[in-house]
Amino acid sequence: MEDSTVSKSKQKREERAKSVEKKKKEALIWKIVGICLGVTALGLIIWGIVSMVIRESNKVEPSGDYSAYLEDNGFVKGIKATDYVTLCDYKNIVVPSSEVVYSDEEFKDVINQALSAHQVLKEEGTVADGDKVNIDYVGTIDGVEFEGGNSGGEGYDLTIGSGTFIDGFESQLIGHKAGDDVTVKVTFPEDYGKAELAGKPAEFAVKIHGIYVDPEYNDDFVKEFYPDMGSTVAEYEKTLRDEHYDGALRDYVTTFLTDSSTINSYPAKYLKNVKQTTKFSDVQSYEYMNQMYSQYGMQSGTFEDFIGMSDSEYETDVTDRAEKFVKADLVYQAVIETEGVDFTAAEAESMVKEMFGGDDYYNSSVETYGKGYTMKNAVKNKAVDIAVGYATVK
Secondary structure (H helix, E strand, C coil): CHHHHHHHHHHHHHHHHHHHHHHHHHHHHHHHHHHHHHHHHHHHHHHHHHHHHHHHHHCCCCCCCCCCCECCCCCECCCCHHHCEECCCHHHCEECHHHCCCCHHHHHHHHHHHHHCCCEEECCCECCCCCEEEEEEEEEECCEEEEEEECCCCCEEEECCCCCCCCCCCHHHCCCECCCEEEEEEECCCCCCCCCCCCCEEEEEEEEEEEEECCCCCHHHHHHHCHHHCCCHHHHHHHHHHHHHHHHHHHHHHHHHHHHCEECCCCHHHHHHHHHHHHHHHHHHHHHHHHHHHHCCCCCCCHHHHHCCCHHHHHHHHHHHHHHHHHHHHHHHHHHHHHCCCCCHHHHHHHHHHHCCCHHHHHHHHHHHCHHHHHHHHHHHHHHHHHHHHCEEC
């Protein structure tokens, strides 16, 4: 019996020892897990802080120093553009004639637009869909005039079918003659912007003063309205076609130059500066909008509302735009470098003044943006001149 009791007692001691040892191991394991979790959490915190610091350090700060990294002739300072871009074959650009020559339909539209811009009001004729008429009107609801429903006798130009007025108003004028008084009956939409009018039936007493008609297209029309483009219809039309050809050719070549050339790398300091000035321009636009809103006692919201993007999205957008600007600048400069042209600041200044009509634009631009930035207009113009000189239209 004693041996059996001793044996059981020993067994219990061993079991207790194993249990204590197991608990110690479990405690050690949980301690290690806790340490690991703590280290991980600390690492995440540190990573978050480092990421935030990196983001803040890379965040673009606006700057209005547009000419900081530009020479007085508009070139990027201290670099050769040909080291950064691989130019397209700008000496063999083939331009499809359809890109630069008016089609018959396009030319007809241009003439019609010119005539429409100088229409005259006739107090005769019958209103048809598409006509521009001059009217006065007084609107009432249940016989009571409502705010905003009176043209004040000043005459209002309305194109029939434009959808300027609420549904049904314009169509009810069709078939009536100049000089007629017309009662127009309409119903304001349920979702109309003014709650007091929404869903309400209304009547408008309308007076049709006249219908606009195109002037006669002849030499007299050209002499009166476009004397700087000729004195006859033939001269005017030739000027229109030539101007379209020249402008479209330059546009095509400009786009071809930038789209077909390849950027290899960016001058870091200049790219950073362009990012800063791009953001500065955005901030200026936002502040201008703020001023416009404040004149009417309205709130324009925050800069983030204005740009409609998160901070990270906006930073990416600024970078994308800046890279496109820088690529174009490098391409134009590279063309001039490749041609071996000595493009001086004096030539650039003369070119800018000629392009923009004298000293006023030049002086204003230099005051706002600096000389180098102003001269970028000349660098682009010179490069496109060179490429256009090589281009073939087929």
